[in-house]
Amino acid sequence: MADSSYSGSVAVQACAESLQARATELAQSLGLELVPVNAPESDRNQHELILEVTESGLQIQPCGKGAPGPTAVDFLSGSVAHRRQFGGGKGQMIAKAVGVKGAIKPSVLDATAGLGKDSFVLATLGCSVTMLERSPIIHALLQDGLERAKADPDVGPIVEQMSLHNANSIEWMQENKDLAGFQVVYLDPMFPHKDKSALVKKEMRAFRPVVGDDLDADQLLEAALEIAENRVVVKRPRKAPYLANRKPSLQFEGKSSRYDVYPLKKLES
Template identity: 40%
Template sequence: MALQAATTLDEVFAGQLAQRLCLPLLKTDVDLVHCTLATAVLVISGHSLYLQQTGRAAPGPVMVDFGSAGMRHRSRSGARELLGKAVGHGKKMPLKVLDATAGLGTDAFVLADLACEVVMCERNPVILEMLRCGLRSAAVSDDVWLSAVIQRMRLCPVDARQIPAEEIEGVDVIYLDPMFPQRAKSAAVRKEMALFQLLFDCSANPQDADALLVWALEQDTARVVVKRPSKAPSLATLKPSHCISGKSVRYDVYVHRKLL
């Protein structure tokens, strides 16, 4: 992984960020299609931050853009219904959700669009920077819908298990979307998922997600929801109270008490 300023105007900020993230800084004129110095490069371009894989076959850039057409579509799709049902949307207003594995904030945004108050934990410093950048851009957007949704999202830049007590106070639901195991048909993996697989070797510590579920179940919340690939076993072989199943994704719901 490396960092690059898109233009000379971005070089000062790029230098500061490279130092903060301990990443090597590539020259502005390095061509990422032919670059062999890194497999992925975090590019700073004005107020945007995006991750670009290097090489000829690399998919397009990945960035956090809550106002994008893709995000708007997702907020209106069937995926929203499934996730809403899993967290218990409509049973309590407002519902406070801790997204313990925020990633690029897509699920958190869908939840906030469903009027949930969302606290997002993210521990990876590169993903965190992308998330911060996306939240900053959305907060200054003149799109009324977007800025209203964003106001219900708060970032907590820690490992979820180290969340301060005041942040977990009053949380109704803990939501987990840990890394999916590597899929054999990697060409079919969405570019965001390919990026996660590149950034983290999720096979390195398969018990990590299990431990996170065990931690989540120890917290004083009404329910814990885990997103899984539809055919994957439950985390930590813990049987959920019930499942909400979609075509490729399943939500395992662990109910402690009613949402009141």
């Protein structure tokens, strides 16, 4: 989709009476319908997704028969935490693509923040990361995940290096192209691929109705090349065409994805 409007219907619901005030505030700020706390399943099923306010934070829950479980931003447990502890540090492909090496820890503008996983990996490696996300719903989920992580003694200092803004990155980068300080711009737009793994299926079912397919992704690369000081890195499914038909000078290829690197200036510490 070319903008942040979502095709599916999304509503907000509190999972307990005590969370009703928070849910009401959230529904108002996002301009979404509020489903009453104890509404029957049939009311929830009028919507494609429910943004649930739970005791442990925000989560997005697809509705209907056979729907997968909820998706939340969780930097403290699960796959993201596992990768922080055992993921291979600077040896990871994303680290090589961004140029993290020795004392070099570039400042990164992640212009397609999503659930913040890639940003978190880069912040774990010592990069300061500015994240932009245009979907107000995904932004709310990510903001919630960051807030919850701040109190953790191990993860708190990492998320302190991450800042988040709700903005369309194409416009933001065009307006701020003279702003210095982003050594690397990182892009990972949605791509209509056919990955059938359970995790991708679950997250994509929550994601796609909210954000669409990012059909304006080519413009992201053009704007990124204007604002980046040292390089632009684009994450793509392994077999996907280049963004904006531009051949990168450097590539890192994994099993299912690859990183296209557009160097502008040598990175130095």
